[in-house]
Amino acid sequence: xxxxxxxxxxxxxxxxxxxxxxxxxxxxxxxxxxxxxxxxxxxxxxxxxxxxxxxxxxxxxxxxxxxxxxxxxxxxxxxxxxxxxxxxxxxxxxxxxxxxxxxxxxxxxxxxxxxxxxxxxxxxxxxxxxxxxxxxxxxxxxxxxxxxxxxxxxxxxxxxxxxxxxxxxxxxxxxxxxxxxxxxxxxxxxxxxxxxxxxxxxxxxxxxxxxxxxxxxxxxxxxxxxxxxxxxxxxxxxxxxxxxxxxxxxxxxxxxxxxxxxxxxxxxxxxxxxxxxxxxxxxxxxxxxxxxxxxxxxxxxxxxxxxxxxxxxxxxxxxxxxxxxxxxxxxxxxxxxxxxxxxxxxxxxxxxxxxxxxxxxxxxxxxxxxxxxxxxxxxxxxxxxxxxxxxxxxxxxxxxxxxxxxxxxxxxxxxxxxxxxxxxxxxxxxxxxxxxxx
Amino acid sequence: xxxxxxxxxxxxxxxxxxxxxxxxxxxxxxxxxxxxxxxxxxxxxxxxxxxxxxxxxxxxxxxxxxxxxxxxxxxxxxxxxxxxxxxxxxxxxxxxxxxxxxxxxxxxxxxxxxxxxxxxxxxxxxxxxxxxxxxxxxxxxxxxxxxxxxxxxxxxxxxxxxxxxxxxxxxxxxxxxxxxxxxxxxxxxxxxxxxxxxxxxxxxxxxxxxxxxxxxxxxxxxxxxxxxxxxxxxxxxxxxxxxxxxxxxxxxxxxxxxxxxxxxxxxxxxxxxxxxxxxxxxxxxxxxxxxxxxxxxxxxxxxxxxxxxxxxxxxxxxxxxxxxxxxxxxxxxxxxxxxxxxxxxxxxxxxxxxxxxxxxxxxxxxxxxxxxxxxxxxxxxxxxxxxxxxxxxxxxxxxxxxxxxxxxxxxxxxxxxxxxxxxxxxxxxxxxxxxxxxxx
Numbered sequence: 001x002x003x004x005x006x007x008x009x010x011x012x013x014x015x016x017x018x019x020x021x022x023x024x025x026x027x028x029x030x031x032x033x034x035x036x037x038x039x040x041x042x043x044x045x046x047x048x049x050x051x052x053x054x055x056x057x058x059x060x061x062x063x064x065x066x067x068x069x070x071x072x073x074x075x076x077x078x079x080x081x082x083x084x085x086x087x088x089x090x091x092x093x094x095x096x097x098x099x100x101x102x103x104x105x106x107x108x109x110x111x112x113x114x115x116x117x118x119x120x121x122x123x124x125x126x127x128x129x130x131x132x133x134x135x136x137x138x139x140x141x142x143x144x145x146x147x148x149x150x151x152x153x154x155x156x157x158x159x160x161x162x163x164x165x166x167x168x169x170x171x172x173x174x175x176x177x178x179x180x181x182x183x184x185x186x187x188x189x190x191x192x193x194x195x196x197x198x199x200x201x202x203x204x205x206x207x208x209x210x211x212x213x214x215x216x217x218x219x220x221x222x223x224x225x226x227x228x229x230x231x232x233x234x235x236x237x238x239x240x241x242x243x244x245x246x247x248x249x250x251x252x253x254x255x256x257x258x259x260x261x262x263x264x265x266x267x268x269x270x271x272x273x274x275x276x277x278x279x280x281x282x283x284x285x286x287x288x289x290x291x292x293x294x295x296x297x298x299x300x301x302x303x304x305x306x307x308x309x310x311x312x313x314x315x316x317x318x319x320x321x322x323x324x325x326x327x328x329x330x331x332x333x334x335x336x337x338x339x340x341x342x343x344x345x346x347x348x349x350x351x352x353x354x355x356x357x358x359x360x361x362x363x364x365x366x367x368x369x370x371x372x373x374x375x376x377x378x379x380x381x382x383x384x385x386x387x388x389x390x391x392x393x394x395x396x397x398x399x400x401x402x403x404x405x406x407x408x409x410x411x412x413x414x415x416x417x418x419x420x421x422x423x424x425x426x427x428x429x430x431x432x433x434x435x436x437x438x
Numbered sequence: 439x440x441x442x443x444x445x446x447x448x449x450x451x452x453x454x455x456x457x458x459x460x461x462x463x464x465x466x467x468x469x470x471x472x473x474x475x476x477x478x479x480x481x482x483x484x485x486x487x488x489x490x491x492x493x494x495x496x497x498x499x500x501x502x503x504x505x506x507x508x509x510x511x512x513x514x515x516x517x518x519x520x521x522x523x524x525x526x527x528x529x530x531x532x533x534x535x536x537x538x539x540x541x542x543x544x545x546x547x548x549x550x551x552x553x554x555x556x557x558x559x560x561x562x563x564x565x566x567x568x569x570x571x572x573x574x575x576x577x578x579x580x581x582x583x584x585x586x587x588x589x590x591x592x593x594x595x596x597x598x599x600x601x602x603x604x605x606x607x608x609x610x611x612x613x614x615x616x617x618x619x620x621x622x623x624x625x626x627x628x629x630x631x632x633x634x635x636x637x638x639x640x641x642x643x644x645x646x647x648x649x650x651x652x653x654x655x656x657x658x659x660x661x662x663x664x665x666x667x668x669x670x671x672x673x674x675x676x677x678x679x680x681x682x683x684x685x686x687x688x689x690x691x692x693x694x695x696x697x698x699x700x701x702x703x704x705x706x707x708x709x710x711x712x713x714x715x716x717x718x719x720x721x722x723x724x725x726x727x728x729x730x731x732x733x734x735x736x737x738x739x740x741x742x743x744x745x746x747x748x749x750x751x752x753x754x755x756x757x758x759x760x761x762x763x764x765x766x767x768x769x770x771x772x773x774x775x776x777x778x779x780x781x782x783x784x785x786x787x788x789x790x791x792x793x794x795x796x797x798x799x800x801x802x803x804x805x806x807x808x809x810x811x812x813x814x815x816x817x818x819x820x821x822x823x824x825x826x827x828x829x830x831x832x833x834x835x836x837x838x839x840x841x842x843x844x845x846x847x848x849x850x851x852x853x854x855x856x857x858x859x860x861x862x863x864x865x866x867x868x869x870x871x872x873x874x875x876x877x878x
Contacts, residue, residue: 065473259501283476289494293510294503338465387464 002299003306006273009168009193009250011127013040013100016307017291020254020275021046021104028088037285038292041100046077046131048106053079059205059215070231071278072205074223076137077106086123093124106131106143113160127167133174133199135226148174151186158190168193170252176202180239184247195243196252198236200226229278230256237269241318244270260294268314327400330376330392332369338389341365345380345390353379355430373428441757444728445700454726455618459523462553471500474545477536482547485534487863488515492531492547499554508558509565511551516590517583517862519559519629520612522552523621525859528748559632566636569596574876577660579647582610583858584849585666587865589639595873599639604646610668612858614693617719650820662872665847666865669811669855679769688720688808695723705804708732709778711766712808713743718750720806721758732758737765737783765792769805777801829854837871846872
């Protein structure tokens, strides 16, 4: 039986699934209910000087019939008194001593930081998360992502916190920045114990085109929010990878996680644990009952006995482009038995790629790959609606490996506008005027 | 000729009885599982007699954890694979799906369930943890859904289990009584073989328990006994001509059909007596076996039939014709069946009355009686302390126990004749009852 217990910079939890600091962790009631359902830890809704919130607060993005592939919010940090939150943290820890309770914090002055760190430690928190990520409302007041976007300021505040903190300090990063590695390094320099990412992405999810106002609408007006949910996962995965490869700090991965598979992807790219919010806001705490057995079954199948064994397993396989093998060659193959004849592969390749698929006249609707034109781009296989109908089949024999970096070293790269060393010379494309008959 | 040609080969039989819920492929399973809303306190789960966590197993299919999905299903229902096909999902889980409220097609829960468990069976996945042997032995009479479910649960709890089965194959009516277009024999038996391998209970086939001596041996050799004996043969109506050739009981006919497929003979003009689900099955099966006309006769109006609407639709869909408010008074013929004499009926108040002078005859060459099965009273009377209700059903307490005996029971013999899924649920519950009784 694989061991699912997790240890992030000394913060232990029975499993690596934490609730992210957000509405689902607004109260002791919710956190206890979540632990009871099986969650391993919870990062409390950010504490600080309580705020006043607006109504409404969320905007959703649907893709066709899929609800909430993205969620945008303009809610601020906790609007409840610190005293109430501290009492509830204490009570949760009394009932769940082995689960992780992390206090998310956001205040302004050094004195406030010192005070609130001591307060949450006294309440029994297992760790602290510094909210340097919130990209709406709080940043206008110089907090949240306003700190995360200034590595120097970030480092200073981490130092203030570390002056008094005796429990591990996680620095939560904002993705609203050009290079995530900079604030991650600043967190390390400030002596932070771990980083968590990503916080939400600044966003407008849509506009009410009858009333000319973006969502969510507050009395006929709106403001930018923070975007999260399944749609942000690819952005978050890349940032987690960048931090894992460049900064020596444990990572708590956040962004679009809603099943075991999402979590495994984060682990393979270097995360020690994961935090979840949107999926819980959509489906409730009960989704944990899919995540735990799913992770366990995957680990059994792969022979991982604990989480550390799988951590970062994919990192060595993420390289810079210039180090990829230019001699690797795949082409598309269509399974005629499975093909339903939608011809989406054809039109995607014809109009959107390299004109490497043709339609067969007077026959069934199964298109044909023109193998000599196929560059192996994958587009047809990812638009195909049928599982395993279009597959990419290897054509090189695997004996050659040549990268752009090696060609650069060998002075074998195109350098002038009509250089014949480039890939396109002699490569077949239809005549422009052929288009007019189509 | 009727809609269906008489099947003469195994292939023709398979074509006539093609599966109404065929196995999903990966694409279907992905799309269908994507549609599930993951309702909280889900109505589908509440509608399932075994309370499978349906939203969870569908989500597990969707995230690619098909093994976990099968584990979720089997944790609640040991007949998970068969039930995916034979359950009347239209009136259970799928009938409860919230999509119905907006006329959106409900999730095909049954087929998804069959898909997930199929892989576990094929790969002989080890999904169960068995408690260490506790030294106690239980005998089970009948390897039907109730008996086998009880056996699995008892093995999981650490008991040694012996099942005694009168017939040559396990699963009871799942293989002997369900219509062939719902599930094929091989699929039923594959699941039984999988469970037997996984749980390690012993089944002795062709060994009916039918004497006081047999029962005494069980009582002496075992700490408790579970009766999953089901029901007996088709009831006798007491009509003149009932013993003519080709006047047969539906239960017996369907069993023969399932065991011998195209090799059995069905008449050309068939009259089915009865308005329950078995009558609908018998009518559908007769049509699919090549009968030219099939008449479903019922003594009350169509709205009072015990059969589910979708079962009546299935029968009508292959050409069976309903004949309502008629009561058979005589099976006509000389050696073989040549017709049925009916009288018309009317319902006055709540009472069914024959209309004097309304008799008429219908020509046919086969009569199938689907008018209920006998209770096994003679057998049960051999057990001291057994109580039965007025309908001959075994009376049990909430733990499945019969009075203060060491006998427990579940399935058709207790509920009077219900679905495979009900028997599976009751067998499992009774195992918990036995555990409680022996651990006290």
